Amino acid sequence: MHQEGLSASQTKTALKLNTKDxxxxxxxxxxxxxxxRVREDHGETGEVGVxxxxxxxxxxxxxxxxxxxxxxxxxxxxxxxxxxxxKGGWIHTHNLYCxxxxx
Amino acid sequence: MGxxxxxxxxxxxxxxxxxxxAVMASVFCAATVAQRIAQNVPGTVALVHPLGCGQVGNDxxxxxxxxxxxxxxxxxxxxxxxxxxxxxxxAPELVLGIAESGKRVEALVIQEEGDTLQAIRKGTAIVRDMxxxxxxxxxxxxPASALTIGLNCGASxxxxxxxxxxxxxxxxxxxxAQGGSSILTEVTELIGAEHILARRAVDPKVxxxxxxxxxxxxxxxxxxxxxxxxxxxxxxxxxxxxxxGLSSVVDKALGGMMKSGSAPVAEVFAYGDAPxxxxxxxxxxxxxxxxxxxxxxxxGAQIICFPTGRGTPTGFPGVPVIKITGNPRTYSxxxxxxxxxxxxxxxxxxxxxxxxxTIYQEILAVASGKPTKAEALGHHEQFCIARxx
Numbered sequence: 001m002h003q004e005g006l007s008a009s010q011t012k013t014a015l016k017l018n019t020k021d022x023x024x025x026x027x028x029x030x031x032x033x034x035x036x037r038v039r040e041d042h043g044e045t046g047e048v049g050v051x052x053x054x055x056x057x058x059x060x061x062x063x064x065x066x067x068x069x070x071x072x073x074x075x076x077x078x079x080x081x082x083x084x085x086x087k088g089g090w091i092h093t094h095n096l097y098c099x100x101x102x103x
Numbered sequence: 104m105g106x107x108x109x110x111x112x113x114x115x116x117x118x119x120x121x122x123x124x125a126v127m128a129s130v131f132c133a134a135t136v137a138q139r140i141a142q143n144v145p146g147t148v149a150l151v152h153p154l155g156c157g158q159v160g161n162d163x164x165x166x167x168x169x170x171x172x173x174x175x176x177x178x179x180x181x182x183x184x185x186x187x188x189x190x191x192x193x194a195p196e197l198v199l200g201i202a203e204s205g206k207r208v209e210a211l212v213i214q215e216e217g218d219t220l221q222a223i224r225k226g227t228a229i230v231r232d233m234x235x236x237x238x239x240x241x242x243x244x245x246p247a248s249a250l251t252i253g254l255n256c257g258a259s260x261x262x263x264x265x266x267x268x269x270x271x272x273x274x275x276x277x278x279x280a281q282g283g284s285s286i287l288t289e290v291t292e293l294i295g296a297e298h299i300l301a302r303r304a305v306d307p308k309v310x311x312x313x314x315x316x317x318x319x320x321x322x323x324x325x326x327x328x329x330x331x332x333x334x335x336x337x338x339x340x341x342x343x344x345x346x347x348g349l350s351s352v353v354d355k356a357l358g359g360m361m362k363s364g365s366a367p368v369a370e371v372f373a374y375g376d377a378p379x380x381x382x383x384x385x386x387x388x389x390x391x392x393x394x395x396x397x398x399x400x401x402x403g404a405q406i407i408c409f410p411t412g413r414g415t416p417t418g419f420p421g422v423p424v425i426k427i428t429g430n431p432r433t434y435s436x437x438x439x440x441x442x443x444x445x446x447x448x449x450x451x452x453x454x455x456x457x458x459x460x461t462i463y464q465e466i467l468a469v470a471s472g473k474p475t476k477a478e479a480l481g482h483h484e485q486f487c488i489a490r491x492x
Contacts, residue, residue, distance in 0.1 A: 013451060015265055025265050025348065027449050041454045057261030057348030071350075074361065076299055078354040092350050101295040101339045101352030 012036045014060050016045065018075035023059040023091055025073075030054040038062065051088040059091040071096050105281050108470040109242035110249065110405075114205030117177035118249040120405040120470040122240055123148045123421045124233040125179040126226070127170065129197050130155030130190035136219055137185040140226035146234045148420040150174075152488055156190040162491040167192050168375030169488045171200030172401030174208065175377075178421050180237035181207040183230050185222070188214030207233060242472065248282030248381070250470055253399030253407040254362040255289065257392040260412025261347035264358025266429025266448040266458070267410035272364030273459020274408070274466060275383070279366040284381045286399045287363040288388035290320045294339055296356035300385070304368045312371035316387040362410065374398045374489055392417060393487030396424070400486075406469055407485070408462065416440040417484040418477025423469045424485065426476065427462060442475050 014024035014036050024038050034050040046062075054060045059073070065085040070077040079098030085091055111119040127150040128137040134151035141149035150173060154166045174182045174197065182201050186194030194210035201208040209229055216222040254275060256263060275285040287293075293300060297317035304310035328338055339352045349355045369382035375398070378384045388398040392415070396407050400422050407424040409415075414437040418424045428434050431446030443462055447453035453461070469475055 015448070017265065017269065017455075027451070039451070041456050055348065057265070059348065059350065073354060074357045076296075076353070076357055078357065079351045092348070093345055096350045098351035098353055101356075102337065 012050075013039050014048070016040045016062065017073060020072055020075040022061065022063045022065065022070075022072050024048070024062055026054045026056055026058055026060055029056050030060060036060065049088045051086060052090050054090045061085045061087055061089045061091050063087050065091075106247040106467060107244050108247060108250070108467045109472065110245040110470060111177070111180065111240055112243055112245060113177045115177075117204070117403065118245045118405070119177035119180065120250075120423065120472075121178040121421055122146075122180045122237050123178070124230055124237055125150050125174065125182045125421060126230060127174055127182055127184050127197070128152065128155070129170070129184050129186040129192045129194045132156070132187040132190060133185040133194075133213060136213055136222050136226065139219075139223045140183065140185065140230055143223070143227040144230045144234050146237060147230055148179075148483075150420055150486055152486060154488055154490075155192040158191055160491075163191055165375045165491055166488055167197070167200070169397060169401045170197055171203075172375060172377060172403075173397065173486075174201035175204040175206075176400050176403060176405070176422070177204075178405050179206070180240065181233040183209050183211060183226055183233065185211045185213070185226060188212045207236070246282070247278060247467065250278060250406065250466070251284040251286065251402070251404045252278060252466060253286045253288075253396055253402075253404035255392060255395045255399070255407055256359065256362065256410045257417075258411045258413040258415045259359075260430055260433075262429030262446065262449055263410050263412040264349070264355070264361060266455070267412065267427045267445045268358060268361040268429075269455050270429070270445045270448060270458035271362045271408055271410055271427060271462055273456055274364075274462035275362065276364035276366050277459070277463045278466065279364070279382050282381060284378065284384055285363065285366070286378075286384045286386050286402060286404055287360070287368075288386040288395045288398060289359065289390040290316055290385075290387055291324060291339075291390045292359045293317050293356050294321045294324070295352035296360050299357065300360060300363075300368060303365070303383075305382075309368055309371060313368060313385060316371055316385065320387075362408075372402070375401055377402045389489050391487065391489070393485040394489040396422075396485040397487055398489060406466060408466065410445075411441070414440060416477065416480070416482055418475070418480075418482030419485040420483040423475040424477045424482075425462070425465055425469055439480065440476055
């Protein structure tokens with residue numbers, strides 16, 4: 001019987017919320033090896049090869065980020081890279097630092 | 104030519120989007136009498152609460168200001184205030200505050216009438232007369248600039264910050280561009296993004312006010328954490344937030360702030376007060392859903408827009424609450440409660456701009472009389488007055 005849900009062959013999409021952003025938000029669970037389309041409000045603006053699993057709602061890097069580079073979502077800095085991140089990598093608390101509100 | 108809706112113009116120039124008579128208790132002791140009177144007359148809504156006595160100082164004054172503000176809200180055509188007689192916030196005192204709006208308002212004091220039944224009988228007659236007068240009023244074409252919406256949210260999830268909130272921000276910007284107003288609050292949830300909101304202030308004084316209210320809220324929170332037994336928790340971000348994909352406090356705060364779009368902040372004002380300017384306004388109010396809505400209604404908001412990721416059924420007596428979810432699954436599970444599915448942004452059926460346009464058109468439709476699902480099902484949970492320590 002055919003399984004419901006997204007199969008590897010289906011198109012996967014991530015949402016880039018602001019043109020200045022260097023991350024996009026996964027709109028489905030992404031797996032390493034996926035080619036993910038990047039959608040902006042004015043249309044699709046490219047693809048990113050996913051390097052590691054990125055869960056729904058989590059961030060995938062749209063560019064290579066150097067250590068301490070600003071991570072930009074909604075057009076604003078939400079933290080900085082705690083380690084170098086490659087385009088297609090997962091960005092979250094393990095490699096993003098932001099002390100604001102944590103002390 | 105600007106956008107319009109069909110509303111009820113009031114004596115003071117404000118416009119109601121509903122035309123109900125309110126029966127407001129000045130004190131909790133009058134709640135049942137107020138409810139019974141409202142039940143007796145169709146087109147009437149009860150405004151009851153647990154406060155009005157045993158309060159002092161700023162807490163008492165804020166309760167008074169909030170009750171008077173809610174009574175002045177143009178959605179209510181007339182108001183009967185029911186008091187007991189010996190309470191802190193008396194019915195005649197509230198009548199004075201509500202009468203500033205120019206609408207009909209009367210007091211009923213239980214101890215003066217004799218007992219529950221006599222008070223209900225007299226109150227029913229007064230409200231019957233008010234409801235007949237309200238029923239004779241007709242909707243007229245009014246400019247969208249007469250609208251004030253409250254921005255609120257509750258039961259948020261991952262989709263709130265990426266679909267429902269940014270789509271509501273698009274709708275809020277459209278209303279502000281028409282000359283209308285939009286009230287942002289839930290100040291504790293803005294902590295971490297205050298520098299970004301302050302940058303949007305219309306002038307340096309408003310920028311200072313933005314930083315001051317958010318700073319005060321953070322200081323109060325820190326004080327409470329230090330004096331509580333839960334000092335090990337982070338009170339701004341939860342494990343569930345992290346699991347959902349939020350990576351920092353700034354990330355979370357921005358997701359909430361997206362409800363306010365990109366309009367400049369015109370004014371910051373206190374809970375219980377009404378703004379003096381139009382545009383995007385910041386109310387110094389708490390994060391609890393009902394308390395936030397109540398402050399917005401007291402400030403004159405005729406409609407509350409309410410993104411909810413996991414879904415909540417609540418409504419406000421006499422004020423439409425438009426529920427918006429960014430979560431397609433929540434929309435299908437809670438179809439009877441959710442008005443707008445902005446989960447179309449997740450599934451790719453709509454862009455944020457298109458979802459925002461859908462919300463804006465729904466605001467105009469609801470303003471013209473379309474009942475929200477919370478209204479149709481009779482949900483009234485959000486009338487909750489915030490307290491001061």
